[in-house]
Ligand SMILES: Nc1ncnc2c1ncn2[C@@H]1O[C@H](COP(=O)(O)OP(=O)(O)O)[C@@H](O)[C@H]1O
């Protein structure tokens with residue numbers, strides 16, 4: 347698991363990027379090599395800046411970053427809506443510049459914001475997209491109905507999309523993205539602006555599609571919590587640059603290693619102030635604080651035994667020794683702050 351991790355260590359922070367070139371490219375749904383897009387008169391806005399990443403077939407991959415990080419720009423380049431200034435990429439084995447038509451056939455995209463023909467009904471909208479993909483009339487209607495059922499909109503089939511709520515629009519956008527039965531699905535902020543229940547429904551739909559149909563999913567989000575639940579791996583980007591990539595757990599471990607951990611201790615036999623005195627001299631302890639009955643110790647990973655020993659030597663008994671759970675959103679902010 348750790349092996350997949352590139353990033354915060356050594357090279358990444360210096361700006362060099364390694365990629366796993368040993369990877370069998372047949373197993374990749376998406377590969378990006380030094381991809382860049384610049385905007386502005388003098389190309390001074392580096393919206394996407396030498397991005398490297400690989401997504402395996404069958405993965406749900408989360409692309410996480412704050413607003414303006416370059417998520418949408420990257421996705422647009424991957425489906426041929428924007429031409430890169432530098433670098434290259436492949437989606438479903440096709441070149442993102444030279445083989446855009448093949449990519450369109452193989453992919454679906456839920457854009458943010460999603461635009462439909464709002465005075466057409468859900469069914470009419472999907473018919474329009476089905477025709478663009480030259481889906482035969484015979485299979486078309488059935489597919490439209492099945493898709494609308496899948497996303498929980500069977501009841502709204504003959505309603506105009508203009509009257510849809512945000513949650514309904516997102517789910518309808520998902521149905522539209524699936525009209526050509528894509529092998530790779532791009533979802534730009536699929537749950538932004540929806541209520542928690544609607545967001546959960548969307549996440550469940552994404553998981554089902556991935557599990558039952560084997561669709562590779564590349565989704566963007568500005569919330570770490572959101573991707574934690576459904577993604578196999580994530581990439582964190584800010585200001586167009588890749589900051590970290592790997593399974594959520596591995597990124598968590600990496601931050602623990604770098605930032606240290608916070609232990610929460612309860613101690614019997616001696617006052618907390620005495621315990622504090624006993625461990626304050628230990629090398630690597632960054633901060634100590636007494637909060638009611640708890641002694642908070644900000645230490646390096648792996649200093650547990652050393653701390654317990656010092657307290658024991660001072661005559662204390664540790665009755666509780668916990669590592670504070672790292673909040674993912676905080677972790678995410680930490681990673682991007684350091685850039
Ligand atoms: N068409 C454009 N013209 C000029 N600047 C743009 C354009 N599209 C995006 N940008 C800029 O590029 C950066 C990345 O934007 P975007 O990809 O939309 O980020 P995200 O989707 O992560 O919020 C931002 O600074 C944004 O203002």
Ligand SMILES: [Mg+2]
Nearest residue numbers: 417418419458
């Ligand atoms: Mg965006």
